[in-house]
Amino acid sequence: MASSELVAQTLVNGLLLGGIYAVAALGLSLVFGIMDIVNLAHGHMLMVGGYVAIILFAATGITPLVGMLLAMVLLFVLGVVLQKVLLQHVVDEGLEQPIIVLFGLALVLQNVGRVLLGGDARSSDIGVPGSGLDLGMVYLSFPRTVTFVIAVLLIVGTWAYLQYTKTGQAIRATAQNRTAARYMGIDTERIYVITLGIGTALAGAAGSLLSMLYPIDPFVGWSYLLKAFAVVVLGGVGSILGTLVGGLVIGVSENLGALYLGGGYRNIVSFSIFLAVLLIKPEGLFGGSQ
Amino acid sequence: MSRKTGDWRRRQYLKTTGAVSAAGITALAGCSDDGGSSEGITIAGTIPTSGSFSSLGQDLERGYELGVQRMNEELDQDVELVLQDDESDAQQLRENLQQITSNNDVDMIWGSFSSLLVTAGSAYAEQRDIPFLGIAFAYEEPHRNDDYEWTYSPFPKSRDMARSTVGLLELIPEDERPSRVGIWEPNSGWGNEQARYWEDRLTEEGYDIVLREQFELGSQDFSTLISQSQSAEVEVLLSNPTPPGGITAVNQMQDQNWVPDILKFVRGADPSAWWSALGEAGAYVTMCPGWVPGLTGNGNENLWQTYEEEYGLDEGQLIPVNVGGAYNLTQVALQTFQAADSMDAGDLQSSLREEEFNTVIGDFGFEDNGLPAEGELTAPTGQWWEGGQRLAYPESDHEYSVDFQYPSPPWDER
Numbered sequence: 001m002a003s004s005e006l007v008a009q010t011l012v013n014g015l016l017l018g019g020i021y022a023v024a025a026l027g028l029s030l031v032f033g034i035m036d037i038v039n040l041a042h043g044h045m046l047m048v049g050g051y052v053a054i055i056l057f058a059a060t061g062i063t064p065l066v067g068m069l070l071a072m073v074l075l076f077v078l079g080v081v082l083q084k085v086l087l088q089h090v091v092d093e094g095l096e097q098p099i100i101v102l103f104g105l106a107l108v109l110q111n112v113g114r115v116l117l118g119g120d121a122r123s124s125d126i127g128v129p130g131s132g133l134d135l136g137m138v139y140l141s142f143p144r145t146v147t148f149v150i151a152v153l154l155i156v157g158t159w160a161y162l163q164y165t166k167t168g169q170a171i172r173a174t175a176q177n178r179t180a181a182r183y184m185g186i187d188t189e190r191i192y193v194i195t196l197g198i199g200t201a202l203a204g205a206a207g208s209l210l211s212m213l214y215p216i217d218p219f220v221g222w223s224y225l226l227k228a229f230a231v232v233v234l235g236g237v238g239s240i241l242g243t244l245v246g247g248l249v250i251g252v253s254e255n256l257g258a259l260y261l262g263g264g265y266r267n268i269v270s271f272s273i274f275l276a277v278l279l280i281k282p283e284g285l286f287g288g289s290q
Numbered sequence: 291m292s293r294k295t296g297d298w299r300r301r302q303y304l305k306t307t308g309a310v311s312a313a314g315i316t317a318l319a320g321c322s323d324d325g326g327s328s329e330g331i332t333i334a335g336t337i338p339t340s341g342s343f344s345s346l347g348q349d350l351e352r353g354y355e356l357g358v359q360r361m362n363e364e365l366d367q368d369v370e371l372v373l374q375d376d377e378s379d380a381q382q383l384r385e386n387l388q389q390i391t392s393n394n395d396v397d398m399i400w401g402s403f404s405s406l407l408v409t410a411g412s413a414y415a416e417q418r419d420i421p422f423l424g425i426a427f428a429y430e431e432p433h434r435n436d437d438y439e440w441t442y443s444p445f446p447k448s449r450d451m452a453r454s455t456v457g458l459l460e461l462i463p464e465d466e467r468p469s470r471v472g473i474w475e476p477n478s479g480w481g482n483e484q485a486r487y488w489e490d491r492l493t494e495e496g497y498d499i500v501l502r503e504q505f506e507l508g509s510q511d512f513s514t515l516i517s518q519s520q521s522a523e524v525e526v527l528l529s530n531p532t533p534p535g536g537i538t539a540v541n542q543m544q545d546q547n548w549v550p551d552i553l554k555f556v557r558g559a560d561p562s563a564w565w566s567a568l569g570e571a572g573a574y575v576t577m578c579p580g581w582v583p584g585l586t587g588n589g590n591e592n593l594w595q596t597y598e599e600e601y602g603l604d605e606g607q608l609i610p611v612n613v614g615g616a617y618n619l620t621q622v623a624l625q626t627f628q629a630a631d632s633m634d635a636g637d638l639q640s641s642l643r644e645e646e647f648n649t650v651i652g653d654f655g656f657e658d659n660g661l662p663a664e665g666e667l668t669a670p671t672g673q674w675w676e677g678g679q680r681l682a683y684p685e686s687d688h689e690y691s692v693d694f695q696y697p698s699p700p701w702d703e704r
Contacts, residue, residue: 006521013513119344120563121534132547141545214510215534215567219342258514263505264477
């Protein structure tokens with residue numbers, strides 16, 4: 001029987017992990033919900049963001065928290081270029097064509113990463129002084145706590161942007177009905193460019209944050225994509241709040257599952273919950289809401 | 291026959307051709323599907339230069355290259371090694387071997403890295419009755435259960451890893467020796483086998499196994515295991531994660547401010563990327579990679595000399611452990627061809643079964659199922675110290691060895 005301290009620590013670890021899952025899924029959810037595109041290169045964009053932070057940290061010692069900002073800018077530009085050069089031509093051509101384009105992009109990013117940076121896993125360090133917080137029952141890891149807080153801030157910031165800014169409202173309007181949005185004078189093509197830019201910038205931010213906790217190599221993209229996809233579908237496609245809740249549910253269920261059933265059941269537990277939610281509520285926990 | 295180094299290196303990746311065709315055809319650089327020579331010895335092999343084990347690929351390649359260089363000096367025939375990238379993927383590995391063997395008269399196959407990939411290669415070799423050598427392959431059960439006839443593994447096995455662990459712990463004075471052992475068991479066949487050996491052997495020796503928990507192979511999050519280990523007051527932590535899982539686990543131990551007194555990561559702490567990823571946080575960790583700097587005799591001196599000539603070594607830099615393991619494999623191959631004095635598969639098999647081999651990892655023979663004879667291998671334990679993997683057990687006064695550093699200090703004291 002696990003002690004109460006161990007259960008509490010496991011729960012906290014799960015919550016902190018869930019925050020990371022949520023931020024990893026945020027950009028994917030946004031693009032999926034608004035543009036109806038499954039960004040298969042999302043995990044690889046996250047990998048690029050991780051490498052930006054790692055290289056900056058290794059070369060200059062600058063904390064990945066700053067590297068994150070640079071990664072966001074670079075990935076935003078990548079997203080804009082991607083939309084204007086490639087996706088714009090296929091975005092209304094059904095589900096398959098964007099998927100094929102993005103699958104190809106994922107492979108390109110993976111192989112460019114391998115050629116330029118080698119296959120070795122690398123990681124960064126939070127790079128700012130601070131130690132974990134011992135609360136008696138639980139210990140809060142410093143980098144995980146910082147990552148969690150920033151993840152929540154990014155999620156809240158994205159939600160506020162969509163909720164309260166003019167562009168955000170235009171994005172939501174486009175997501176609800178593209179034709180109606182056009183009639184209302186919204187430049188939907190520009191909205192798609194901005195949306196993909198934000199989505200890829202968020203992937204870059206997530207990668208930078210993850211690089212402080214997990215090693216990054218050119219091949220991590222697929223595993224993060226899978227987990228992010230589960231979070232998005234569980235929380236509800238396009239729902240910002242759902243992404244946060246979905247991430248937390250998966251993080252906590254994985255950790256509690258590992259504690260009570262064994263680590264071999266970690267993914268079985270979390271994906272069983274995922275399937276159960278889909279059976280009961282196919283649109284996800286917060287499907288349809290922003 | 292020896293070859294000029296530049297030409298020889300380039301041709302590792304090529305096929306000499308034309309079987310038979312004329313000698314000039316060997317200039318067909320870049321072609322990988324032309325025919326192989328029936329005059330020389332052709333060896334097929336795969337290495338993971340991409341994918342999750344890619345950090346090990348170069349080490350294996352260098353060990354193989356140095357070994358083939360030696361074979362070309364010692365044998366009367368040209369030795370051609372046809373290497374391809376298996377992308378750390380068993381299916382790709384099978385396709386590579388299929389391609390190489392269908393275009394060449396292959397006399398022997400050399401394995402890749404890890405039980406997953408080596409068993410894929412050995413299964414292929416067994417189907418085609420081709421002698422197969424594989425390292426970084428501690429898993430014993432396939433040798434016993436799959437009726438191996440052509441697979442030979444010059445490498446410490448799970449039982450040897452357990453024996454080496456006991457030996458390492460016995461370096462600590464009895465009154466200071468930790469007794470609470472935790473085992474993190476990857477949910478794989480080898481993970482289970484290794485955990486079972488550790489549990490049985492250490493229990494026999496009087497240690498308390500206070501934790502044995504499974505985790506998913508390839509897992510990125512070890513926070514629950516770390517909390518469980520801390521809660522169980524684990525002093526000695528043993529596991530065999532695949533790279534880069536070991537690096538991830540140590541990072542997370544640091545985040546959660548917990549470290550065991552002794553940490554042994556078989557395979558997980560093998561890659562030379564360990565130090566570049568973890569730096570001083572990676573110190574004190576031990577591993578059992580088959581070969582470690584600090585071993586002497588049986589060609590170790592030649593290995594150091596040729597490695598330095600071929601690839602160079604900065605001051606204080608040591609040879610990565612898997613270079614030595616791979617070189618040891620090539621020594622077995624060399625001695626097999628010498629003893630058989632033939633390229634007939636049956637003769638090579640007989641040599642592998644009957645000969646006593648002397649390699650950089652020690653002296654040993656093989657059982658009929660390809661396991662190294664029990665108890666004959668040294669199974670050295672290395673320890674990450676001052677940026678390199680150094681021999682910690684058995685004790686040695688070699689300049690590249692280290693007095694076993696114990697216990698690991700808390701993170702804030704490093």
